[in-house]
Amino acid sequence: MKQRIVERVVSPMEPHFVGDGFRVHNFIPSVYGLNMDRMDPFILMDYNSKFYFPPTDKPRGVGVHPHKGFETVTIAYKGRVAHHDSSGGGGVIGQGDIQWMTAASGVLHKEYHEEEWSKQGGDFQMVQLWVNLPKKDKKSASKYQAIKNEDVKRFRLKDNQGEIEVIAGEYKGVAGTAFTFTPIHMFNAKLRKGGKVDFDFPADYNTALLVIEGDITVNGKEKAPTNHFVLMANEGESFEIEATKDALVLVLSGQPINEPIAAQGPFVMNTKEELQQAFRDFNAGKFGYLED
């Protein structure tokens, strides 16, 4: 097995606010030159690094907005998010939980800090990913997979070095519970200081790491501190992470869909025509109605 090397370590760019509740560093696509297709099928990554929100009676967040043609995956590391959608669905993404929302044919929703959490305030830390869908699946019905932290499958590393939470895909025989339309591995690697773990993905799978907590060294040489993004090259298969401090690392690897991407705002289709149709459908009220 050939070693997969680091292509680049990317430091977080200046954060911006999405609504008034999500203070995010964008990593994909980004001004640093990662286009939407570089990490295909992961076409967007917004990262709310740990940030303190003071108490408020009026929950902060993002009002009603649509999505179509892809999936949003929200991983809550700190804080709680409540969501509601135009089909009457809703729920709370608690600390350690994952929400995998298949927007596909279209959904209208809103995302706010959960009310009770907002009243207390606190540190908030979260990742939102957009996972693209192949053309044949963009018309699927929308749905949610609410994955509670206690239901996440875990692989325990030997000698108390830590554990791998398998959200999707598979790690050394432990399969994640998330259903995915295309082959995707998504893990939270929790490592104690000095802990080492190896990963092995097909060379063509686009692969990256996001350091949520602590510091790591990749392949014994490249250092990546907290809040840094590590893009792995598409050569070789296996690589190793070592925690130089207690660490939490989001590990992403996915088989590229390799279809044209036509994206604007909250819609991701294959052609400009489909994009225009999505805007017409949205403006005609075909995504339903949701009170703000």
Ligand code: MN
């Ligand atoms: Mn949204």
